[in-house]
Amino acid sequence: MARQSVSPQITASILEFVKTNEMRAGEHLPCQMLADAFRVSRAPVNAALKKLETMGVVRAEPNRGYFLTMDAAKVETETPAGEPQREEEDPLYFRIAEDRLAGKLEERVSENELMRLYDVARSRLLKSLHRIAEEGWIERLPGNGWAFRETLTSRRSYEEGYVFRAVIEQQAMLLPTFRPNEEEFRKARAVQTALGEGGYETWSRAEIFKANNEFHEMLVACSQNDFFLDAIKRINRLRRLIEYHITIDRSRLPRQTSEHLHILDLVEAGRRTEAAAFLYTHIMGASRIKTPRV
Amino acid sequence: MARQSVSPQITASILEFVKTNEMRAGEHLPCQMLADAFRVSRAPVNAALKKLETMGVVRAEPNRGYFLTMDAAKVETETPAGEPQREEEDPLYFRIAEDRLAGKLEERVSENELMRLYDVARSRLLKSLHRIAEEGWIERLPGNGWAFRETLTSRRSYEEGYVFRAVIEQQAMLLPTFRPNEEEFRKARAVQTALGEGGYETWSRAEIFKANNEFHEMLVACSQNDFFLDAIKRINRLRRLIEYHITIDRSRLPRQTSEHLHILDLVEAGRRTEAAAFLYTHIMGASRIKTPRV
DNA sequence: AATTACATATTGTAATTATAAAATGCAATA
DNA sequence: TATTGCATTTTATAATTACAATATGTAATT
Numbered sequence: 322m323a324r325q326s327v328s329p330q331i332t333a334s335i336l337e338f339v340k341t342n343e344m345r346a347g348e349h350l351p352c353q354m355l356a357d358a359f360r361v362s363r364a365p366v367n368a369a370l371k372k373l374e375t376m377g378v379v380r381a382e383p384n385r386g387y388f389l390t391m392d393a394a395k396v397e398t399e400t401p402a403g404e405p406q407r408e409e410e411d412p413l414y415f416r417i418a419e420d421r422l423a424g425k426l427e428e429r430v431s432e433n434e435l436m437r438l439y440d441v442a443r444s445r446l447l448k449s450l451h452r453i454a455e456e457g458w459i460e461r462l463p464g465n466g467w468a469f470r471e472t473l474t475s476r477r478s479y480e481e482g483y484v485f486r487a488v489i490e491q492q493a494m495l496l497p498t499f500r501p502n503e504e505e506f507r508k509a510r511a512v513q514t515a516l517g518e519g520g521y522e523t524w525s526r527a528e529i530f531k532a533n534n535e536f537h538e539m540l541v542a543c544s545q546n547d548f549f550l551d552a553i554k555r556i557n558r559l560r561r562l563i564e565y566h567i568t569i570d571r572s573r574l575p576r577q578t579s580e581h582l583h584i585l586d587l588v589e590a591g592r593r594t595e596a597a598a599f600l601y602t603h604i605m606g607a608s609r610i611k612t613p614r615v
Numbered sequence: 616m617a618r619q620s621v622s623p624q625i626t627a628s629i630l631e632f633v634k635t636n637e638m639r640a641g642e643h644l645p646c647q648m649l650a651d652a653f654r655v656s657r658a659p660v661n662a663a664l665k666k667l668e669t670m671g672v673v674r675a676e677p678n679r680g681y682f683l684t685m686d687a688a689k690v691e692t693e694t695p696a697g698e699p700q701r702e703e704e705d706p707l708y709f710r711i712a713e714d715r716l717a718g719k720l721e722e723r724v725s726e727n728e729l730m731r732l733y734d735v736a737r738s739r740l741l742k743s744l745h746r747i748a749e750e751g752w753i754e755r756l757p758g759n760g761w762a763f764r765e766t767l768t769s770r771r772s773y774e775e776g777y778v779f780r781a782v783i784e785q786q787a788m789l790l791p792t793f794r795p796n797e798e799e800f801r802k803a804r805a806v807q808t809a810l811g812e813g814g815y816e817t818w819s820r821a822e823i824f825k826a827n828n829e830f831h832e833m834l835v836a837c838s839q840n841d842f843f844l845d846a847i848k849r850i851n852r853l854r855r856l857i858e859y860h861i862t863i864d865r866s867r868l869p870r871q872t873s874e875h876l877h878i879l880d881l882v883e884a885g886r887r888t889e890a891a892a893f894l895y896t897h898i899m900g901a902s903r904i905k906t907p908r909v
Numbered sequence: 910a911a912t913t914a915c916a917t918a919t920t921g922t923a924a925t926t927a928t929a930a931a932a933t934g935c936a937a938t939a
Numbered sequence: 940t941a942t943t944g945c946a947t948t949t950t951a952t953a954a955t956t957a958c959a960a961t962a963t964g965t966a967a968t969t
Contacts, residue, residue: 323929324952327757351942361758362932367944384938384943431962433920443921444953455749457845463621464655464961465920478841484790485842492782547772548779551751552846617959618922645912656962657913678913678968725932727950737951738923758931759950913968920961931950938943 327361328368334359335369336378336396344393350379352386413441414449418562421458421469431466456558473563482556483608487601489552490537493544494588494597501588505539510585512536513578521574529574530564536581540600577607621655622662628653629663630672634687644673644681707735708743712856715752715763725760750852767857776850777902781895783846784831787838788882788891795882799833804879806830807872815868823868824858830875834894871901 335355355366370387373379378396379387416439420426436446450467453459458472472478493499512532516524524532534557541553580603587596629649650660664681667673672690673681710733714720730740744761747753752766766772787793806826810818818826828851835847874897881890 322927322953324931324950326930328930330757353942360756360762363943364931364933365758368930386943431920442953451745462654463624464659466962468654472841481840481842484792484840485846488786488790489783492786496778496782498778546775546778547766548775548850552779556842617957618920618961620960622960643912647912658961658963661914662960680913725950736923760932911969913966915966916964918961918963920959922957922959924957925955927952927954929950929952931948933948934946936943936945939941 326365326368328365328372331355331359331361331365331369332372335366335373339378339389339396340393342393344389346389346391348389349385350387350389411445411449413439413445414452415562417449417453418473422473422563422566424474426469429462429466429468456555458559472559479563480608482560483605486537486553486556487604489549490541490604491597491601493541493546493549493553494593494600496544496546496549498545499543499593500545501543502539505542506585506589509536509539510582513581513585517575517578517582521571521578526565526569529569530561533577534561540584620659620662622659622666625649625653625655625659625663626666629660629667630690633672633683633690636687638683638687640683640685642683643679644683646680705739705743707733707739708746709856711743711747712767716767716856716860718768720763723756723760723762750849752853766853773857774902776854777899780831780847780850781898783843784835784898785891785895787835787840787843787847788887788894790838790840790843792839793837793887794839795837796833799836800879800883803830803833804876807875807879811869811872811876815865815872820859820863823863824855827871828855834878871897 335350338355338358339350350370352363352366352370355370356363359366370379370381374381374387378390380390381387417426417435432443432446432450435441435450436443439446450459454461454467457470459467459469462468513536516529516532521529538550538553538557541550544550580599584596584600584603587593587599629644632649632652633644644664646657646660646664649664650657653660664673664675668675668681672684674684675681711720711729726737726740726744729744730737733740744753748755748761751764753761753763756762807830810823810826815823832844832847832851835844838844874893878890878894878897881887881893
């Protein structure tokens with residue numbers, strides 16, 4: 322009846338933090354530092370740390386705080402698979418997306434109708450609807466009900482999306498403020514190489530999709546212009562919904578990753594115009610081959 | 616205690632509808648047609664028509680519906696100034712924007728704090744906050760409270776916005792799907808001419824700003840790509856908040872309108888590349904001269 | 910055949926709680 | 940001096956409910 326806690330998310334965030342920072346066994350995890358990093362108070366961080374202690378990832382020392390019991394590399398495998406790792410996104414959101422894509426939901430729907438259909442409380446439904454509205458594929462009608470926009474379902478808008486991405490990313494790279502971030506380039510290179518050298522056969526669809534998006538968002542972030550980055554992030558959130566329904570053609574991934582690496586090469590060689598042009602055709606090339614299930 | 620009605624908005628919409636369609640006295644206003652146009656049911660439309668009847672704009676004929684009593688041109692002046700014409704946007708939203716721009720609101724705020732400060736109910740506050748979140752200049756923190764982003768307040772992001780607009784609009788015009796809409800061009804020409812021939816001295820700041828935005832959005836709409844159009848609309852909603860605080864330099868308006876007309880000329884002459892390049896410098900030129908009050 | 914008028918069904922909002930969670934101040938500790 | 944541990948204050952949410960507004964089916968009217 323009270324609100325649901327954020328501390329499970331903080332738990333997951335701490336694990337992620339430990340991994341990306343490649344921390345070692347014995348390192349200290351100061352409470353306030355974690356709180357600042359995740360923009361919450363110390364309270365939920367403490368709750369999360371207590372849980373991690375029961376999981377054996379950290380151990381508490383009286384009046385000194387929590388310390389890692391194992392190296393970052395070992396952390397994930399030690400995590401018990403039983404507990405829901407990260408909740409962050411309400412499954413209801415995905416159910417609505419699926420049903421809309423599958424044509425099970427009419428263009429206009431009322432809140433009560435959806436509450437009955439999914440058997441959820443209004444508050445929870447509204448949260449998902451607001452999120453969807455923020456992503457731009459549903460909107461409140463002036464009177465009762467909501468209306469889906471065709472963003473997700475039409476072939477035409479799917480193609481428009483690719484054009485938009487290609488233009489934004491190319492232009493972002495051509496901005497005078499564009500400046501490659503060495504550290505990020507290094508990481509991206511590592512990921513793309515791993516993906517190209519076998520990862521494309523074993524990684525999950527979600528992992529592949531995430532790696533791809535992060536590559537492109539990293540490039541746009543180098544433009545140092547938040548409006549370009551926001552625009553790309555916005556459309557990528559949409560893409561995720563549609564592309565999950567497309568069987569990934571894994572045979573194309575080696576070529577994709579080598580193209581990604583080629584882009585990094587060109588940028589680092591200072592051949593920005595070439596890189597931007599290549600990026601454009603790289604994106605448009607991806608759109609022509611896949612076929613959305615609509 | 617129950618919800619607030621949409622019918623006042625419908626009332627305003629009907630007046631607008633009558634004017635933009637240049638309807639004449641005696642013309643019929645079918646209920647269902649209006650309901651479809653505004654995407655509501657007949658109920659609020661009937662309520663609005665009843666109100667318009669008391670205002671003398673329409674008259675009811677039994678079993679035949681409502682009919683205009685005057686020509687569209689006369690409608691607005693006949694509207695009693697006493698009633699709030701159109702509410703649509705909660706003033707609370709603007710108060711928050713003003714206070715944030717004036718630096719009266721910290722970067723982090725809690726809902727209760729804002730409720731006390733503005734003396735409003737939570738439900739109303741949340742509506743404004745959600746709208747602001749959708750516009751991208753505030754975000755929910757994971758725990759309690761909300762955090763403003765620097766979108767509105769920093770000089771840097773103000774300039775980034777101009778770059779984004781210039782790029783998007785130029786590129787939209789260069790898309791192969793771009794196709795000028797004759798009717799819209801004609802209307803835009805009329806508005807810009809009126810503005811250039813004296814309107815720049817008499818129109819209100821809001822009217823000038825609206826005309827300018829509509830011109831640019833019309834151009835982008837011709838690209839037939841909703842992602843480009845959405846991106847521009849999104850950033851224009853932001854701009855409205857900031858530019859309201861800048862004293863319009865009316866002496867620049869004749870030049871601005873003549874540039875707008877020049878763009879229309881170039882497009883209609885089929886010189887799209889030139890038009891797009893000119894559009895780019897037109898937008899960037901505007902950014903350098905104005906100075907935001909921050 | 911289209912539209913209205915009216916009766917009825919349905920919908921979403923605003924107000925009001927109880928309550929768990931988050932935030933925070935401060936003494937104790939390393 | 941930085942950090943923890945703990946007690947206290949503050950915050951936001953989920954569940955309920957009443958009711959005005961919206962939506963809609965249908966007979967009557969033109």
